[in-house]
Amino acid sequence: MPYSRRSKKYWKETWKAYLFLLPSIIILGVFVFWPIGFSLVLSFFKWDYTSTTRYFIGFDNYKELFRLTYPVSLSFVNSLMNTVVYVVIVLVVVQLIYYLLGLMSKYDKTDKSHSFLYVIFIALLSGYVLLRNTSIGLTTIGLFAGLGLMGFGLYVLLRRKSSIQSRRMKSSQWSTLILFIVVYYVFAYQILTQSADFVQYFTLAKESSDFLKSIYNTVYYVLLSVPTQIALALIIAMLLNKNIKLRSLFRTAYFIPFVTSVVAVSLVWQWMFNDQFGLLNYILSIFNLPRIAWLKDEVWTIPTIAIVSVWQHVGYTTVIFLAGLQNIDKSYYEAADVDGASGWQKFKFITWPLLSGTTFFIMIITMIGSFKVFSQIFILYQGLPGPVNKSGLTLVYYVFDAFYNQQRMGVASAAAYVLFMIILVLTMVQLNVGKKRVHYEG
Template sequence: MVASKKRQLKETLLAYLFLLPSLIVLGIFVFWPVGFSFVLSFFKWDFRNMKTPYFNGLANYKQIFEFNYPPKYSFFEGFVYSLGYVALTLLIVITIYSFITFLRKGNKLLFLNLFAIVFYFSIFSFLNSITSLIIAVILWALLIFNFYEKGQMKYFKSHIWINMALILVIYVLIETGMAGDKSFFAFFIDAKDKNLFFKALSNTFYYVFLSVPITLILSLGVAVLLNSNIRFKIFFRTAYFIPFVTSVVAVSLVWKWIFNDEFGLLNYILSWFNVAPIRWLKDEKWTIPTIAIVSIWKQLGYNSIIFLAGLQNIDKFYYEAAEVDGANSWHKFSKITWPLLSPTTFFLLIVSIIGAFKVFAQIYVLYDGLPGPYNNSGLTMVYYVFDLFYRQQRMGIASAAAYLLFAIILIFTAIQFKVGSKVVEYVS
């Protein structure tokens, strides 16, 4: 027993000795800067206090959220109203499933839900923030009661992705149809033009939600094609993967020429279809889509190769069994390929979202070091941190902004792991 413990201790020490060079490099270039920047976020350290930084607590974090001039609506009021809209949205979705249950075996809560919806819509114009909060609590109580109703959750959980899409669509309809200025999003839209942090945050979210789903969908399609019996598969795999290993600066410079509104290749191709020239790099509304196009083109090859590896790990036995049962191509994809690709999709989703939140180089190159053509239309979180640190030399506030970005990414990753643990199917 003693000899076994000594051998185990020796092997452990030997392993750490092999890891020591890597740990030293990581400590100098990763762990130390991360820890130092966290401490720095609580100090007043800028151009004026370069030699004598002093501790100022949470002042840097508070300063980030300060407005240039007051917003039209308060954060609290918008947040409370949004709680009511979220509760109403989920109540509508649950009511739909209550109706399905009612048609099958009857559900007395259907009429209670319908009454709550009609009641909320009828008194909406008379609500203030306090009454909205009270009604939101009542709606949440109805939801919790419904969630525990026998047989109710079975229909909801069996089509979780369809339900999430349904919730999103209904919420957007409520926001655009009812909310007006009484919502958190209305507050956010009003605030983003009065605070650069909110502007950077909104642009970053817009970029993430635009680029990540499109990249994953296109990558999956390319991977399925490359996994089929087509000619020149090696050539196509190489062609799709080359942009990923190419420098992002070189890629952005090429696309800067392609996006030229007068002589660019993209507008020339669009002219074949009688599409008027688009001012890709000069129009504010095209700033984030332009950056997304470059990122999608660059990331497509990597995601396709990962998806292709996942496809090739699926045992052919499943497809042969499905063919015996008479399954068509769509059945095989929806019932075999997509579920068994969930671990690969889960990995790519996490990596893609983290990478998308860190977008910077494309903006810097496409717009010659500026955050978009005008009105900070290309200002993202990383560019915001870069501008604070490098140009304004406000190192303390820049460190605080970097940790806010870290917190946002951490929250998104935690949510994905929580959801992924329930929907991802691992096959041993």
């Protein structure tokens, strides 16, 4: 029988509960809540730690983070607006092409004449891409963005149920798929090599601002490490979920790197990355491939850090995926076997949807952890933010450098809160997307 909140019994039990929680509240208050609040206040002050006097300067610390040491030829507002307008036009054109092709394919299902038109489109666009690549040169960022948008185009096409009438795609559907890939690739190449004023602005600006470079390097690291870690962990978890010999040994082997000290792991990888007698270059030499200066070339700085981080944390992610796989009821797979479903169909329609909750959780914690990368950089490069040109400078390393080396406490606090806002925004976006996409078994 519930009792009134004003009764003596209610207040007696409430105070007892808070008394039990008091030690934890005190510890959290001293070591968590107080530093968070103090650093927020400190971000609005100028303090060099050598004196007790602090000067209130408002948002000057935040402005200093984004201040450029030398001006950039491009305008930030104009470059952003031009890129947004171009991207909107690209999306409208691509959707219009898809709509027109859909109308054409509905005129006559037996008429194959429109397939010839697809071939013409594919030939023209493929030739255009080849001419642009050979005349200007395909950049790395253009290649990765093109592949990403190709995947996005494929995803959009496959999501359109009306374009797939059966399990086997018809010739017209395959031609539509190829056309979609080529169109997305062309526009991606245009966006990131010719019309991407905003990308060009950011590329120039990051060379004149250490904080912008730290954001760029951190985002680059997150894009490399998070998808790779999740994909590898899912594959390993599915293999370990099968009845194989020495399964417990393999599970332990994959998890050991996670519980190993970051310093020890980084030191081992520092030897493996050595360009003279490292293990990785020895493996490359077996296949007559050129040696790579892993720890000396700035191009390989972020990929090197990502390799170490993925290797160390993939075991932890695998364990979480493995727990999610074992929570899926076996009756679903038994019913699928009765219906004659293939392995891919069981993964697509059973495993992946029922694993969406686990994947959602992993994406959030992996992304937050990736934004806080620091130890690997500090050990691999012996206390420096990369070999040259601060190529390994990340957001947490920037905070560390501003706080301990430069002793600019206000700037370090402001940078920490910018990092907090970035993580908060991305987490909120993931939460909103997760409400629509995540499926829980019940």
